[in-house]
Amino acid sequence: MTGRKLSLLAGAGSAGLLIAALGFQAAGYAPCELCILQRWPHVAAVLIAGLVWLTGWVRAFAVLGMAAAGIAMGLAIYHSGVEIGWWPGPEHCSGGLGNIGAMSASDLMARIEAAPVVRCDEVSWRFLSLSMASWNAIFSGILAVIWGLAAIRGRKTV
Structure with a gap:
């Protein structure tokens, strides 16, 4: 398979993951902050695949696509670790309230009311x-591996 086709396959894979995430959201599974954060690198990968399709430049864009998929993977590993309890997640979406002993009752109530509904540490x-x-x-x-193969096999095909 050519580098260009591999790039388009990887971009389609990211688009598929985004569609699946939006499908779960439409089915009532509200995303947490880390879930939404994981979507952005896939958006970038879809755009990068579009640039490959428009320009025919594979190698440089495939490296960017590989980086985007790698960032998505890193964020997802971080989120999985938060869910499993291997490390703490962001305080504002993992139930932490900081130093509650130093807060007044009104400050504590304001923090509780402003807290997001969907927690990052619950599956x-x-x-x-x-x-x-x-x-x-x-x-x-x-997808990062596919982007890497595209970069190896890629050349300008226009």
């Missing part, structure tokens, strides 16, 4: 014992 859906973040990490890693 809302699993398949084969893996959360959506874990699946995103796996698929993003596969």
Whole structure:
């Protein structure tokens, strides 16, 4: 398979992950802040694949696509670790309130009321014992490999 086709395949893979995420959201699985953050590198990868399609320049764009997929994978691994309890997540979406002993009752109430509803450290859906973040990490890693192959095989094809 040519580098250009591999780039388009990887971009389509990111588009598929985005469509799946939006489908889960439409089905009532509200995303947490880390879930939404994981989507942005996939948006970038789709745009990069579009640039490959428009320009025919594969190598430089494929390296950027590989970086985007790698960032998505890293964010997904971080989120999976937060869900499993390997490390703490961001305080504002993992239940932490900071130093509550130093807060007044009104400040504490304001922080509680401003807290997001969807927590980053709770899994809302699993398949084969893996959360959506874990699946995103796996698929993003596969997409990073595909982008890497595209960079190796790529050349200007216009």
